[in-house]
Amino acid sequence: MTVSRPAACAALLAGLLAVGTGAAAADPDEGHRLRGWTIATQLCSPCHVIGRVPQAGDAMGPSFVRIANMPSTTGLALNVFLQSHHQRMPSLRLDRDEMDAVIDYILSLKEAEAIRP
Numbered sequence: 001m002t003v004s005r006p007a008a009c010a011a012l013l014a015g016l017l018a019v020g021t022g023a024a025a026a027d028p029d030e031g032h033r034l035r036g037w038t039i040a041t042q043l044c045s046p047c048h049v050i051g052r053v054p055q056a057g058d059a060m061g062p063s064f065v066r067i068a069n070m071p072s073t074t075g076l077a078l079n080v081f082l083q084s085h086h087q088r089m090p091s092l093r094l095d096r097d098e099m100d101a102v103i104d105y106i107l108s109l110k111e112a113e114a115i116r117p
Contacts, residue, residue, distance in 0.1 A: 033105045035105075040106075044064075048063060060088070065109045069111050079103060082094065083099075
């Protein structure tokens with residue numbers, strides 16, 4: 001995966017935030033989700049709102065919160081989706097760990113109300 005200068009800066013900032021807050025050391029899963037957020041920021045944010053707060057600009061694709069809260073969204077469904085070609089989405093070439101990190105990040109956005117039976 002080729003990383004641009006702005007993407008490298010975002011990754012560095014994310015890493016510093018994780019170290020500064022102790023998130024990565026306290027919870028390895030949180031560090032993995034943070035890596036997913038970093039990858040999503042680099043690759044997905046031009047077309048999707050990737051966090052809970054909308055950013056400026058026009059999002060062409062559904063927000064990650066909306067995706068996370070779809071009844072059909074599971075880790076397996078996201079795994080299959082990310083490995084499939086879609087007309088309106090670029091083909092991403094993520095390694096296994098990158099894909100797992102993005103999936104973990106998306107699933108972490110699932111609303112508490114949506115999780116309850």
